[in-house]
Amino acid sequence: MMKRGLPVLLLFTCTLIVGTVQSAQAQQGAMLYETKCSRCHAAFAPSDYTAEEWPGIVRSMRAQSALTADEERIITDFLVSESEQMEERSGISYKPVLGGYLYTEYFETPAAKKNFDIHYLALYASGWVSEDIYYFAEFELEHGGTGGSNTFVEQAYLDYWVKPNIAIRVGAMLAPFNRFDEFHDPISNFIVTRPQVSRELGVSAWKDVGVNIHGYFNLNADASLGFDLYTINGLGAGSNLRGSRQYRDNNEDMALGARVNLMYSDILEVGASLYQGKWDDAELYDLRMLGVHSLIRTPLADLYGEYISATSENEAPLDDGEMSGYFVQGTRLFDQKYRATVRYGALDYLDPGDQFGRDPAKGDKDLTELVFGFTYYPVPRAAFKIEYNIFGEGDRATEEDNNQIGIQIAVKF
Numbered sequence: 333m334m335k336r337g338l339p340v341l342l343l344f345t346c347t348l349i350v351g352t353v354q355s356a357q358a359q360q361g362a363m364l365y366e367t368k369c370s371r372c373h374a375a376f377a378p379s380d381y382t383a384e385e386w387p388g389i390v391r392s393m394r395a396q397s398a399l400t401a402d403e404e405r406i407i408t409d410f411l412v413s414e415s416e417q418m419e420e421r422s423g424i425s426y427k428p429v430l431g432g433y434l435y436t437e438y439f440e441t442p443a444a445k446k447n448f449d450i451h452y453l454a455l456y457a458s459g460w461v462s463e464d465i466y467y468f469a470e471f472e473l474e475h476g477g478t479g480g481s482n483t484f485v486e487q488a489y490l491d492y493w494v495k496p497n498i499a500i501r502v503g504a505m506l507a508p509f510n511r512f513d514e515f516h517d518p519i520s521n522f523i524v525t526r527p528q529v530s531r532e533l534g535v536s537a538w539k540d541v542g543v544n545i546h547g548y549f550n551l552n553a554d555a556s557l558g559f560d561l562y563t564i565n566g567l568g569a570g571s572n573l574r575g576s577r578q579y580r581d582n583n584e585d586m587a588l589g590a591r592v593n594l595m596y597s598d599i600l601e602v603g604a605s606l607y608q609g610k611w612d613d614a615e616l617y618d619l620r621m622l623g624v625h626s627l628i629r630t631p632l633a634d635l636y637g638e639y640i641s642a643t644s645e646n647e648a649p650l651d652d653g654e655m656s657g658y659f660v661q662g663t664r665l666f667d668q669k670y671r672a673t674v675r676y677g678a679l680d681y682l683d684p685g686d687q688f689g690r691d692p693a694k695g696d697k698d699l700t701e702l703v704f705g706f707t708y709y710p711v712p713r714a715a716f717k718i719e720y721n722i723f724g725e726g727d728r729a730t731e732e733d734n735n736q737i738g739i740q741i742a743v744k745f
């Protein structure tokens with residue numbers, strides 16, 4: 333009895349002593365931190381920085397506080413352990429997540445051979461600065477990042493989750509219109525090129541600055557309703573709709589938009605989007621857009637389609653611009669390594685708005701596209717894609733030989 337009891341008793345006493353020593357250390361750390369580090373600025377909360385960041389910060393402030401090596405160690409230990417505990421309690425890490433993607437492309441048509449191109453390099457950092465404030469910052473370099481319009485802040489926003497299911501987003505964001513923009517990265521977009529309707533009317537990738545109240549409601553165990561309600565500077569003053577995107581702010585008018593998505597398990601999503609804003613410098617004429625999208629998972633293939641219609645008011649006697657288009661896509665993954673995708677799309681774009689600097693020749697597009705794509709994934713985050721794109725010229729143009737082969741090598745990291 334004694335022989336067994338003694339080690340247990342000793343162990344218990346040791347634990348008690350170690351525990352007391354630890355909390356005494358923590359107390360000493362807290363006091364030292366308060367006295368040494370709040371002289372010039374209020375002491376930062378330990379949770380303001382991650383456990384990984386604190387040692388470097390304390391080291392950089394060592395001279396300001398004239399710390400001894402012992403004091404530096406005690407303060408660092410205190411901040412690191414408090415920050416770690418905070419992360420454990422809330423279950424989320426405050427460390428930023430870094431990532432990005434890049435792709436290189438090659439295109440060939442009967443009229444033109446395009447060289448290899450470092451088309452796109454995107455880098456992002458995202459994370460939580462508190463339990464309910466999230467940030468996302470994405471920086472992009474196009475065509476080797478030769479400067480000017482080839483260098484962008486793709487996204488830079490804060491999400492403040494005022495309720496577990498409702499957030500206010502402020503900053504530079506992708507406009508929540510239909511869904512394609514959220515899938516435009518080269519791993520999510522299964523085909524090399526983007527759908528014509530998403531390029532010309534959905535103006536992918538459509539970035540703008542504003543405020544978006546978004547969130548979701550769970551209707552039952554399987555169904556939920558997502559929503560976005562936003563105001564942004566809006567599209568304006570380009571040579572056509574696509575040329576009117578990317579942080580242009582030509583007038584005081586704020587555009588308004590909304591999107592709803594009904595989602596059922598992982599099988600079905602249907603959604604609708606609206607957008608309205610003045611797009612001329614003098615704020616006289618409206619641009620209105622309606623979008624519908626749907627994603628359906630079937631045993632045979634994943635189906636995805638989008639429709640967009642846009643109306644641009646013009647000065648009399650010009651008619652309103654009428655633009656519309658759609659695409660439907662079917663895709664299937666085989667053996668986790670190979671993907672076959674077919675897309676069909678049409679675009680009818682006619683806007684005579686030349687008095688606002690828009691170019692009717694540039695706007696006039698009537699075409700169909702039939703695209704066959706094949707992807708090989710050596711690993712899930714890398715893709716080798718090849719496509720064959722058959723263009724039809726539609727009613728207003730004469731048929732020409734402009735079918736295209738596209739190749740893309742893409743990595744997400």
Ligand code: HEC
Pocket residue numbers: 368369370371372373376389390393394396397407
């Ligand atoms: C002599 C004044 C002074 C003292 C003492 C001082 N600081 Fe600072 N601290 C500053 C100034 C000035 C800045 C802002 C400029 C900078 O980052 O160097 C700053 C910035 C910081 C930041 C923000 C860094 C960032 O990059 O956002 C942290 C965290 C910080 N101090 C922690 C500490 C800690 C921990 C101590 C104690 C070891 C301490 N400070 C002591 C002057 C001081």
